[in-house]
Amino acid sequence: MSTTYFRNFRSVLYSFGDFEGINFFNDLTQTVIPLNVINNSTSYNRYTILSGDRPDVLSYRLYGTVDYYWTFFFLNPHIKESGWPIPTYDLLDETKGKYPYRTIVTNDDISKNFPVGQVVTSTNGTTGTVIRKIPELGQLIVDNGEEVNTTAFGNINQSVGYTDAVENMEITATILAESAQYNSIHHYENSDREYVDLTLFDFNNPAASLTPITYRERLELKNEELKSILVINPSLIEAVISEYKLLMRQR
Numbered sequence: 001m002s003t004t005y006f007r008n009f010r011s012v013l014y015s016f017g018d019f020e021g022i023n024f025f026n027d028l029t030q031t032v033i034p035l036n037v038i039n040n041s042t043s044y045n046r047y048t049i050l051s052g053d054r055p056d057v058l059s060y061r062l063y064g065t066v067d068y069y070w071t072f073f074f075l076n077p078h079i080k081e082s083g084w085p086i087p088t089y090d091l092l093d094e095t096k097g098k099y100p101y102r103t104i105v106t107n108d109d110i111s112k113n114f115p116v117g118q119v120v121t122s123t124n125g126t127t128g129t130v131i132r133k134i135p136e137l138g139q140l141i142v143d144n145g146e147e148v149n150t151t152a153f154g155n156i157n158q159s160v161g162y163t164d165a166v167e168n169m170e171i172t173a174t175i176l177a178e179s180a181q182y183n184s185i186h187h188y189e190n191s192d193r194e195y196v197d198l199t200l201f202d203f204n205n206p207a208a209s210l211t212p213i214t215y216r217e218r219l220e221l222k223n224e225e226l227k228s229i230l231v232i233n234p235s236l237i238e239a240v241i242s243e244y245k246l247l248m249r250q251r
Contacts, residue, residue: 043236094219108138152178190209191209
């Protein structure tokens with residue numbers, strides 16, 4: 001996607017590596033804010049991004065040119081920080097790729113055992129490496145070596161464990177639940193949608209008022225929040241762009 005946006009940035013001398021020559025490059029630290037646009041609510045409209053709405057496509061639909069896509073990020077810090085929302089039809093694959101492991105839930109105290117990097121084996125013979133452990137949720141996040149982990153580590157009341165070489169003893173944990181990581185619980189929220197910290201083992205009997213949020217639900221909720229953006233009123237876009245360019249030249 002070609003763009004004229006960076007033409008408004010001055011050039012500075014910059015070296016990209018210890019053994020690279022010095023080159024002219026856009027000064028990306030340069031920025032201006034047309035406050036009369038930001039502070040005037042009549043200058044923009046609320047828009048909900050639809051599946052298939054790429055920034056350049058939306059810019060063309062609203063303004064007749066792909067060049068003003070950057071104004072969406074300029075007006076909306078949430079998409080500037082987190083990126084453009086993922087199309088609904090790509091969201092599940094994105095979720096599986098972002099959270100590809102298996103989650104084992106246990107009632108046993110794993111706070112001092114099952115270190116990250118430890119290879120563990122379940123009763124059914126499945127082997128994997130502990131990627132992360134979350135004692136307050138009784139969770140072991142385990143990688144069984146598959147690109148997207150589909151092989152389960154067992155059923156309820158089976159176990160997973162390893163041999164502690166230092167203590168020369170078997171360390172095991174009984175499986176309470178097992179699932180793909182993206183379908184396991186990421187956190188709990190109260191009625192105000194605020195994160196609630198649990199104490200050890202509370203996860204098995206949380207307060208009735210708390211709602212479990214899975215990794216998948218968390219990503220879907222975040223993605224929905226990204227879809228609501230402000231866009232500059234099409235009737236004012238050329239005036240805003242002209243003022244922006246003027247301010248950039250004056251810096």
